[in-house]
Amino acid sequence: MKFNWGTGLAIGMFCFIGFIMFMVIKMSTDDKYEYDLVVEDYYGKELRFQQEIDAEKNLKLFSEEITGKKTTEGYELSFPKTEGEIKGTVNLYRPSNKKLDFIIPLELSEDKIVIPEAQLIDGRWDISVEMTYQGKDILFKKSITY
Template sequence: MKTAHNNKSFTLWPYAIIAAIVLFMSYIAMFVYKAMQQDVDLVSKDYYEQEIKYQDQIDRIDRTKAAGDVAIRYNAEMQGILVQLPESFKNKSVEGKINLFRPSNDKLDQELPLQLGRDLSQLVETAEIEKGLWKVRVSFTAADESYYAEQTIQIK
């Protein structure tokens, strides 16, 4: 007498599919966890206050253009940023600041006083500054009027 024998062969496919789904879900969960841990900063800490004051900023920029171009140039050989005010500010008392703004990391931002030489220029040394993209913002006052210029530079 022959016995009926179930001849089921063992297959790994269902287990492999389940393992793949579990691994994929674990990867997605890890990705979401890492994304939630990232710092999400606005471009500036006081972005909304700056937005309200934007018309004043436009006026400052227009006044600066009317007085002449403020030259902001990076010189790799001198390892410095040259800020040059136009001749229209000659014999005027100029006070202000230079802000080095790093869009990718606000912890690297720097603020320096504007200290112009007789030729209305200032060299900002960049040897100690991290390489990459920077925005150089120059804001100053002369004859009770405020002015502003900005230039994006790549420090190499």
């Protein structure tokens, strides 16, 4: 058999296609290379989007802004002083790994809530505080890098 440039090109293309197929199969079947959807119920969340916009507008009910800062104990969210009770949840979403997501009930002591440092792994976190104040839904969102 005579080995010319056409044969070499065909062998090279065959090896390249084989390598690509091997990597596609390995990445899609190996648990080490896990990938997640951003949210499980994408379409349902999209339908509730207008409610989220209205809840964010209700932040104007507070006299001051909700602020956050990194402390030695964790991440502290400070709420403005209010006359009524605030009830809700603090959702922490990790874009890179849904296994790290968690929810904390909103229980204010001294108008502050501290998210423990032990639960916050370094990286980006999306915080959303869903609360009810004076019978209205309020939503506060913030992205932090811890």
